[in-house]
Each structure stands twice: as C-alpha cells, then as structure tokens.
Amino acid sequence: MLIVGLLFPTLFGFIISLLIVSNIPIFERISIAYGLGFGLLTLAMFFLNVAGVKFSLINTVILISALMILSLIYLLLRHRISCPSLRELNVLQKIKQTISSLSIFEGIIIGLLTFFLLSNIAISLYWPVWESDALYMFDFRARVFAETNSISEAARTITIISPSYFLAYPPLTSLVNTWLYLCGWAHPKIFCPLLLISLAIVSYYSLREYSRRYHALLFTLIIVTNPGVYFYAASSYINFPCAFYFAAGIMYLYRWMSTQKRGFLGLAGIFFALFAWTRQESIPFFLGSLVILIIFAISQRRFFAPVLFALLYFSVQPLWRIYLAYLFHSQYTAIDTFLASSSFIPEVSGASGLFKLLFDFVQWRKVLLWMRLWIVANHRETLYSLVLVTLLCIDRVRKHLFLFLLVYLNLILFTLASYIVLMAWDWWKGAGASAKRFFIIFPPIIWYFMALLTAKAKDESY
Amino acid sequence: MKRFRLSNSSRRFLMNIRFLAVVAGIALLVASHQLVDIGKYAVSSLHFILKNPSASYDQKMRARRGGWTNLAEFVRKNTPSTAVITYPPFAKGNWEYFLYPRKLLSGSRRWPAVPKSATHVLVIHGWPRFPLNTRIFLHLSPPRKILVDGLSVGSSLLGIDSRFSQKNMKRPPQLLENYLSDSERTVTHHQRIKVEDRLVEFIQVTYTFNNYDYWMRAVDFPLTERTVIKTEIKANMNHSVNLVAEIRYDDDKLAIFGSSPNKEVETWEALSLTDLYQMAKEYALARGWPVKKMRISRIGVNTGFPREMPYLEKYGVIELERGQPGINENAEPKIDNAPYFFKLANHYRAKEQVKKAIKYYQLAEKLNPADAWIHSNLGDIYVKMGEYTRAIEAYKKAIQLEPDIGWFYYTLGRVYEKEGKINLARKSYEKALEIDPSGIWADDALKNLGQGKG
Numbered sequence: 001m002l003i004v005g006l007l008f009p010t011l012f013g014f015i016i017s018l019l020i021v022s023n024i025p026i027f028e029r030i031s032i033a034y035g036l037g038f039g040l041l042t043l044a045m046f047f048l049n050v051a052g053v054k055f056s057l058i059n060t061v062i063l064i065s066a067l068m069i070l071s072l073i074y075l076l077l078r079h080r081i082s083c084p085s086l087r088e089l090n091v092l093q094k095i096k097q098t099i100s101s102l103s104i105f106e107g108i109i110i111g112l113l114t115f116f117l118l119s120n121i122a123i124s125l126y127w128p129v130w131e132s133d134a135l136y137m138f139d140f141r142a143r144v145f146a147e148t149n150s151i152s153e154a155a156r157t158i159t160i161i162s163p164s165y166f167l168a169y170p171p172l173t174s175l176v177n178t179w180l181y182l183c184g185w186a187h188p189k190i191f192c193p194l195l196l197i198s199l200a201i202v203s204y205y206s207l208r209e210y211s212r213r214y215h216a217l218l219f220t221l222i223i224v225t226n227p228g229v230y231f232y233a234a235s236s237y238i239n240f241p242c243a244f245y246f247a248a249g250i251m252y253l254y255r256w257m258s259t260q261k262r263g264f265l266g267l268a269g270i271f272f273a274l275f276a277w278t279r280q281e282s283i284p285f286f287l288g289s290l291v292i293l294i295i296f297a298i299s300q301r302r303f304f305a306p307v308l309f310a311l312l313y314f315s316v317q318p319l320w321r322i323y324l325a326y327l328f329h330s331q332y333t334a335i336d337t338f339l340a341s342s343s344f345i346p347e348v349s350g351a352s353g354l355f356k357l358l359f360d361f362v363q364w365r366k367v368l369l370w371m372r373l374w375i376v377a378n379h380r381e382t383l384y385s386l387v388l389v390t391l392l393c394i395d396r397v398r399k400h401l402f403l404f405l406l407v408y409l410n411l412i413l414f415t416l417a418s419y420i421v422l423m424a425w426d427w428w429k430g431a432g433a434s435a436k437r438f439f440i441i442f443p444p445i446i447w448y449f450m451a452l453l454t455a456k457a458k459d460e461s462y
Numbered sequence: 463m464k465r466f467r468l469s470n471s472s473r474r475f476l477m478n479i480r481f482l483a484v485v486a487g488i489a490l491l492v493a494s495h496q497l498v499d500i501g502k503y504a505v506s507s508l509h510f511i512l513k514n515p516s517a518s519y520d521q522k523m524r525a526r527r528g529g530w531t532n533l534a535e536f537v538r539k540n541t542p543s544t545a546v547i548t549y550p551p552f553a554k555g556n557w558e559y560f561l562y563p564r565k566l567l568s569g570s571r572r573w574p575a576v577p578k579s580a581t582h583v584l585v586i587h588g589w590p591r592f593p594l595n596t597r598i599f600l601h602l603s604p605p606r607k608i609l610v611d612g613l614s615v616g617s618s619l620l621g622i623d624s625r626f627s628q629k630n631m632k633r634p635p636q637l638l639e640n641y642l643s644d645s646e647r648t649v650t651h652h653q654r655i656k657v658e659d660r661l662v663e664f665i666q667v668t669y670t671f672n673n674y675d676y677w678m679r680a681v682d683f684p685l686t687e688r689t690v691i692k693t694e695i696k697a698n699m700n701h702s703v704n705l706v707a708e709i710r711y712d713d714d715k716l717a718i719f720g721s722s723p724n725k726e727v728e729t730w731e732a733l734s735l736t737d738l739y740q741m742a743k744e745y746a747l748a749r750g751w752p753v754k755k756m757r758i759s760r761i762g763v764n765t766g767f768p769r770e771m772p773y774l775e776k777y778g779v780i781e782l783e784r785g786q787p788g789i790n791e792n793a794e795p796k797i798d799n800a801p802y803f804f805k806l807a808n809h810y811r812a813k814e815q816v817k818k819a820i821k822y823y824q825l826a827e828k829l830n831p832a833d834a835w836i837h838s839n840l841g842d843i844y845v846k847m848g849e850y851t852r853a854i855e856a857y858k859k860a861i862q863l864e865p866d867i868g869w870f871y872y873t874l875g876r877v878y879e880k881e882g883k884i885n886l887a888r889k890s891y892e893k894a895l896e897i898d899p900s901g902i903w904a905d906d907a908l909k910n911l912g913q914g915k916g
Contacts, residue, residue: 226496
C-alpha cells in the first residue's frame with residue numbers, strides 16, 4: 001500500500017503527461033509524471049472535498065481512476081499510444097548502452113549524484129517530520145485533514161492556531177501528505193526526495209537539449225547539490241516543492257520558446273499553476289514570466305501562447321482564495337482577519353505617490369542591506385557566479401536572451417517584492433530566514449541559465 | 463543597429479579565458495563549497511542513522527526537537543483524545559501537533575484561573591503558579607531519594623523511648639513495607655545503607671503520580687497523651703515526605719495521621735507527631751467512633767507527599783476535578799487518611815456540594831492538620847459561603863504552616879478587600895508579590911485596590 005501511494009499518482013501524472021506532450025524520453029516523462037501526478041491528485045482531492053465528498057483513499061482512487069481511464073480512451077482513439085510504441089522503448093538496452101559509453105568524468109558525476117540522491121531519500125525516510133513550521137502548519141494540516149477527512153472540518157477542530165493562519169497557505173504539500181497518510185505512511189517526507197530526483201532528471205534533459213552530456217551532468221549535479229535545494233528536499237517545508245514547480249515551469253517555458261515543441265508550454269503553465277497551488281506568493285513571478293512570454297509571443301507572432309499560459313495558471317491560482325472566502329464568510333461570523341489584512345501593498349495615490357513609493361532611497365538602503373544579510377550571504381556562490389558568468393559570456397546571452405530575461409526579471413521581482421513587503425511589514429526584517437528559504441526557488445534556474453551560457457553545443461567548439 | 467562583433471583572435475582569446483574561468487570556477491565552487499557542505503550534512507546524517515538504525519519515533523524527535531517532546535508524548539498517552547488542555551501562555555513548541563485532537567486553550571499570565579471548559583492543565587516552565595482543583599496530577603519528575611532513621615514510638619517524658627527505637631535495637635528492624643498507596647511509581651532502591659556511620663533505610667522512588675504512598679511497619683502500642691512518634695528524615699527535595707502513624711480504634715476502625723512534611727533539602731531533619739492522642743481523639747469524635755481503646759498499629763513515612771505547588775514537579779499534566787465520574791461517593795475508605803478525604807472534598811467542591819466538601823476537608827484537617835492546602839481550600843469554601851471570618855482564619859492557618867507560598871497571602875488579601883480592610887489587603891498583596899513576583903494577579907489586585915474592580 002505504501003508503494004501504491006507513490007505509484008498511483010505517478011501513473012496518473014504519466015497518463016496526463018501523454019495527453020500534454022509526446023516524444024520525450026521515458027525517464028523525463030516519469031519525472032514529470034511524479035510532480036504532475038501528485039499536484040493534480042491534490043487538486044482532485046480538493047475538488048472532491050469542495051463537492052462535499054470526504055477525503056478517503058477509496059474516493060480519491062475512484063475519481064483518479066476514472067480520469068485515467070477517460071484519458072487512456074482518448075489517447076487510444078487518437079493513436080497517441082499503442083503497444084508497439086511501448087515495445088520500442090527498450091529501456092534496459094538503452095541503459096546498458098549509456099553506461100558503456102560513459103567517460104570517467106561522467107561516471108564520477110553519476111556516482112556522486114546517486115550517492116547524494118540516495119542519501120537524501122535515506123535521511124527523509126529515517127527522520128519523522130520535526131521542522132517547526134511543518135509541525136505548526138504544513139504537516140499538521142495534513143494530519144488533521146486525514147483525521148477529519150475534510151478541510152472545513154479540520155479548520156473547526158484546531159484550537160491554538162487560528163483557522164485563517166491554519167489555512168493561509170495553498171494546500172498542495174499538505175494534501176500530498178494527507179494522501180500519503182491515507183496510504184499508510186507513518187510520516188510523509190518521502191515526497192520531497194523523490195521530487196529532487198525528478199528535478200535532477202528534468203534539469204538533465206532540459207540541459208541535454210542544448211549541451212553535451214558531461215556538461216549537462218555537471219550542472220545537474222550543481223543544481224541538485226545546491227545546499228538550500230538539497231537540505232530543503234530532505235525536510236518537510238514547502239520550499240522545495242515550490243522550487244521544483246517554479247524551476248520546471250521556467251525550464252519548460254524556455255524550452256518551448258527555443259524549440260516550439262508542442263506541449264512544453266502546457267507543461268510550463270501547469271507547473272506554474274502548481275507553484276501557485278503550493279504557495280500564494282507565486283503571482284509576481286508568474287506575471288514576470290508572462291511579460292517575457294508576451295514579448296516572445298509578439299516577436300514570434302504566437303499570440304495564443306500567453307493566453308494558454310495565463311489560462312492554465314489562473315484556472316488554479318485563485319481557487320484557494322475563493323474557497324477561503326467562501327469558507328470564512330459562510331462558517332465564521334466575522335470576516336476573518338486574514339482576508340481583511342491580506343493586501344500588503346501600501347495604498348498609493350497617483351503617479352507621484354507611486355514614484356515616492358518606489359524611490360524611497362532610505363528604504364532601498366535598508367532593503368539592500370537586509371538582502372545582503374539574508375540572501376546574498378546565503379547564496380553567495382550562486383549569485384556571484386551568475387554575475388561572473390553573465391559578464392564572461394555576455395556575447396552568448398543573446399542566444400539565450402529570453403532565459404536571461406526570465407532569470408533576471410524574476411530576481412528583480414524578488415528584490416522589488418522584498419522592498420514592498422519590508423515597507424509594509426517591518427517585522428519581516430526578523431523573518432529573514434523565511435526569505436532565505438523562499439529564495440531556494442532561484443538556484444535551479446540560475447544554474448540552468450549558467451549551464452546554457454557555458455555550454456558547448458554539439459557542433460560548437462571554443 | 464550595428465551588430466556587436468569581435469575579431470577572430472579576440473574571440474578565441476575570450477573563449478579560452480572564459481572556458482578556464484567558468485570551468486575552473488565551477489569546479490572550485492562545487493568541490494570546495496557545495497559538495498563539502500552537502501557531503502558533511504549527508505555523511506553526518508547517515509552516520510547517525512547507521513548508529514541508531516532502529517531508533518523509535520520518540521528517540522528521533524528527542525534528538526531533533528529536544529526533551530519537551532517527552533512531555534508531549536507523556537501528555538498524549540495520559541489524556542483522552544477529548545481532553546481540553548490549558549497550556550502556559552508563554553509555551554513554545556508545537557503542542558497542537560502532538561496533542562491533536564485534544565483541544566488546547568492558552569492560559570493567562572494575569573488571570574489565576576483556567577477556562578471553565580478546560581479538563582486538563584499542562585504544567586511546564588513554572589506554570590501554573592496558582593492552585594488548581596486537582597483530580598490527578600501526572601508528572602515527569604526526578605526520583606525522590608529519602609533516608610529514614612530513628613523511626614520510633616516514644617514518650618514526651620524525657621528519657622523514655624520505646625523499645626522499638628532503632629537506636630536501641632541490637633538487630634535493626636525489618637524494612638518498611640509499602641502499606642497503602644494512591645500513586646504510580648517505580649521503586650528503584652529500598653534497602654538499608656550506611657550513611658555517616660548510621661545504618662539507615664533508603665528509599666528511592668520515582669513518581670508519575672502521588673497522592674499518598676505509605677511505607678509502614680506494624681507496631682502495637684497503646685496511644686496515650688504522652689505518646690510521641692518521631693523519625694529523622696533526609697531527602698533530596700523538600701516537602702516530599704512526612705511522618706505517619708496508624709491508629710486502631712475499638713471496633714477495628716483505622717485511621718492514618720500525618721505530620722507536616724520535611725522542610726529541608728539534603729539535611730537531617732526531625733519529624734514528629736507529638737499530639738497524636740488529641741488528634742486521634744478529636745477525629746474519633748468527629749467520626750462518631752468510641753475512643754476508649756486507641757492503639758498505634760503502624761508507624762512509617764509517606765514518601766508520596768505532594769509538592770507545595772504543582773509546577774515544582776516541573777513537567778506534567780493535571781486532570782482537573784470537575785465533579786466528573788470516577789470517584790465512588792458512597793464507598794467508605796478501608797483506612798481513613800487525609801489525602802483520601804481531601805480528594806473527596808475537592809470532588810464535592812467541584813460539584814458545588816459545599817456542605818459535603820466542608821465535611822471532608824474538616825476530616826482531612828483532623829487527620830493531618832499540618833497540611834496547609836486543606837486549610838486553604840477550606841478558606842476558599844468559606845469565601846464562597848460569605849463566611850469571611852472563618853476564611854481569614856483558615857488562610858492564616860495555611861500561612862502559618864507554609865509561609866513561603868505567595869498564593870495564600872493573595873487569597874487572604876482578597877478576603878480582606880471584600881471586608882473593606884484595605885490596608886490589610888494591601889499588605890497581603892504586597893507580601894504575595896514579594897514572595898512570588900511572577901504572580902501578576904497580586905500586582906493587578908494591588909493596582910485595583912479600593913477601586914471596586916478586584
């Protein structure tokens with residue numbers, strides 16, 4: 001049953017991935033399937049619950065199975081899958097061939113990757129959920145969801161934490177844990193290390209498209225062993241799932257821009273949506289990415305692309321807010337303080353107000369100092385390398401211009417968001433650790449960008 | 463726009479520099495920092511795992527989160543899932559996670575009470591500093607180490623000691639037997655040991671719950687006005703042990719009388735029951751028993767004497783007495799004793815059956831007049847009945863017995879305030895604050911004194 005708890009969502013994700021994208025390597029598909037499957041499973045659980053059906057293994061399995069069967073029928077009717085295509089996979093033979101062709105350098109990297117990924121699994125399987133925030137919210141929610149079989153009921157049964165805080169974060173990670181609890185897992189930390197493997201594989205294939213194998217492997221190792229990424233993949237915080245969905249979203253968005261391969265844009269949209277389903281602060285980064293996509297779409301006359309991307313994102317992003325608004329208005333007598341105080345952007349009047357707001361140099365000094373203390377100090381290697389590599393490879397930036405824009409614009413947005421948040425909430429200064437954790441969404445895309453800038457293409461030599 | 467272009471030689475040079483800088487830089491970064499950092503983390507984590515492959519959930523949580531998870535686990539095991547637990551206002555930790563589905567209510571620093579809906583109270587970090595009507599107090603406490611010497615029945619006339627005095631015995635008497643107990647405990651040592659050239663009895667016992675725990679020896683002496691029972695005690699914590707004696711009445715009725723508890727820590731201290739005859743006689747009259755023949759049938763010590771305040775046990779959970787089922791109101795005790803009646807009185811107090819509560823507090827008081835909390839609780843009942851003079855008497859008696867408990871001064875002050883004796887009330891509050899500066903309610907009472915807000 002424990003294994004089924006992992007395989008079932010992956011199978012679901014696998015089938016959905018077949019609907020979205022075709023002709024990608026099997027390992028990449030499985031990696032996508034894992035992140036996609038769990039994310040969509042939590043959405044299905046949420047919709048079931050909103051429809052008044054309690055969380056349970058059987059209810060979820062019935063719904064997901066029905067969706068899988070319908071998808072398979074569609075795929076068979078459209079001849080997107082067939083028995084010969086399965087036979088053509090020849091997975092074992094391909095693995096054998098790959099292993100025999102590895103250089104020593106590549107072998108060492110694969111050895112290190114295997115060691116670190118297996119260690120991450122071992123650490124996660126061994127330690128129960130012990131991190132403060134997870135005990136306070138993410139995993140606590142999962143336990144209460146699993147016990148009460150309902151989100152609204154869960155909010156009613158808690159006592160210390162206010163329901164608004166308890167339900168403040170979107171539910172992806174909590175519902176994943178709920179699912180694993182329902183499947184009999186004593187503690188649900190297995191989700192993140194397997195997601196780290198998915199990130200490694202997705203990164204590898206995303207790099208492989210533009211670079212040689214050793215290069216792709218080297219940068220995959222750097223992405224996976226980034227201390228923030230690696231550590232939070234072994235913990236129960238929501239930061240690593242955020243990092244995965246954001247990184248995968250950016251990678252597939254850029255791959256779509258550079259290859260125009262059908263399905264990649266859809267994948268990017270869904271991954272961004274799942275990022276929003278994990279953390280509400282996704283919106284500035286989505287908007288930043290959308291702006292770049294719009295510029296790209298205009299230049300390429302692909303006007304439908306931003307619409308599809310935004311449609312996918314906004315089909316998920318507001319769900320949790322709408323649900324909370326409904327829940328708190330219908331079940332609590334007063335409008336909850338959380339909803340009342342959720343807007344942290346200071347009110348501005350006119351252009352001069354906006355100018356004053358954005359160009360308060362005293363505030364900027366404070367913010368930059370704060371960022372140096374919490375962000376730069378903790379991600380020194382990544383950020384310095386980014387600047388160095390960008391300068392050294394300035395002539396190659398043009399080749400990956402849109403990725404450059406995606407990375408830098410998102411970093412600028414993070415700085416701007418910190419500026420505004422710090423202006424509205426002075427206490428956020430004390431929450432540098434939270435910002436540091438949040439920032440781990442960036443190292444994978446930063447290293448991905450650096451990898452592409454420094455990559456030797458198959459037909460290129462330095 | 464003019465296109466940016468480099469000459470071929472410049473381009474080659476830049477490429478080579480770039481390749482070296484980037485590849486060498488990355489190799490350095492990966493080797494020197496990321497891999498070392500992550501490697502250290504992975505290896506140390508794996509090392510712990512390999513060293514403790516089969517550690518339990520509790521052990522792992524203890525390793526990660528510290529000792530408070532022990533208390534969380536203890537509370538979880540010892541409270542029903544329907545419990546409503548009040549916890550300290552300043553408590554940190556993820557209590558709700560560990561105690562769910564029990565409901566948690568935050569206690570107050572300013573208000574010396576717990577919400578009416580609470581069924582339990584968490585004892586931690588020196589909280590609560592006010593008394594609670596307790597049904598059972600389960601705690602995680604260090605062991606009590608008690609040395610007993612010279613347990614004897616004697617006479618108040620100088621020079622006359624009983625034949626059973628240990629000092630006069632050639633052969634030491636048998637070890638005390640565990641006679642009667644309302645406790646949960648583990649006895650780790652019970653033996654005779656030599657301390658400072660004295661052969662003394664040593665009891666080491668760890669309680670998770672202790673209402674009383676009588677270790678006694680059978681004797682048979684007539685009880686006279688001159689009878690004195692005494693012993694010397696040395697214990698590792700004060701207020702943890704008292705001297706007890708069982709009296710057998712005419713019709714084989716039995717009652718256990720107790721002395722005040724030990725006041726000292728790690729110091730030999732004499733405990734005695736000097737007015738046992740008077741106590742026994744008064745008790746028999748109160749119970750309607752004949753008093754012609756009263757004999758001492760057992761003597762010993764009560765190692766399970768409750769501490770002055772629950773927080774002194776440091777960590778635990780109190781099940782509040784709310785008049786809930788679990789106490790057989792009609793049962794007569796086999797052997798009358800103060801803690802039994804005190805518990806019964808608390809039960810009736812919670813049920814607001816004031817007369818019955820007073821009756822049992824008074825019986826408890828007669829069996830152990832040296833227990834300050836019996837007087838204090840009686841005082842509370844008198845306040846409720848509007849009998850302030852009697853309440854003041856009871857509180858004063860409690861203060862006389864335990865002058866270091868700030869709470870008693872606070873309650874006394876409240877009665878003075880009700881009687882309009884503002885100066886006396888002020889003095890009492892000030893004394894309460896002097897003894898326990900963290901008892902903010904006394905400070906509040908002082909500030910509001912004479913304003914009718916008390």
